[in-house]
Amino acid sequence: MTSQSTPAARLEALGLTLPTPAAPVANYVPWTRAGNLVFVSGQLPIGAGGAIDAAHKGKLGAGVALEAGQGAARIAALNVLAQAAAAAGGDLSKLRCLRLGGFINSAGDFGQLPQVLNGASDLVATVLGENGRHARFAVGVAQLPLDAAVEVDATFEVLG
Template identity: 50%
Template sequence: MGAVDARLAELGLTVPDVAAPLASYVPAVRSGSLVYTSGQLPLVAGSLAATGKVGVGAGLVDPAEAAGLARTAALNGLAAVRALVGDLDEVVRVVKVVGFVASDPAFTGQPAVINGASELLGAVFGDAGVHARSAVGVAVLPLDSPVEVELVVEVR
């Protein structure tokens, strides 16, 4: 077991198998020392963990729940990285995270939602998990997912 897998185990987490693409793309590509993941949804065992828009009120996905979904999406991003490079110990640093939040028109808390992904990466990689980031509110995401997360990581 590598150091990153050991840290994940300490956190009570495991990286799932890489999710099968939903369309015509691959989960991740490498260009030089950078790995770019495709947008990752909060899939658990092949199904979305939740659907709908994020916001406050009846019928909306609670922002705290959405942050947990962003964490799940980031784990799926790590699965895509691992499937491409073979071992998460090859990650030198997380360079950038782009998070999309399917938002109710009145919702403006996208950064707090994507903190779920950012905080996970910091917990797993320490200082190497600190990254640049965008958190974007959108009208709708694939399969009515509440969140989608992309990663850019530097590898050995």
């Protein structure tokens, strides 16, 4: 095995660590498990300081650039992975991503929704390797909590 053969090693190679899973901000749980399936609630691009960077707030196509949206999606996906890891006993190698969903806070005429969500998809695929290949959806919405540019949710299978 190479040093980058595990999800933890791939995260480290990217210079990333899983954040502490965020507590819910309303009446829901951050994840729920049914058998081997884990459903992760929508995660925002909340950074290490516990806040959303100003570059990751607002509407894509109306003040937020594509690259900033991709960065927001990447941070939100890292938060999704943290929740999924918690559901799998802390072990990312036990996870297979089945579906990733993205809500993009966007102007009505913004058409690059799939490209924004690539920030999340690319991270999940890189960290989980073959187990990170997933189905997905990306939809534009009029507003998101805390004026976040992106919100990401996912469904995982816990292996073994």
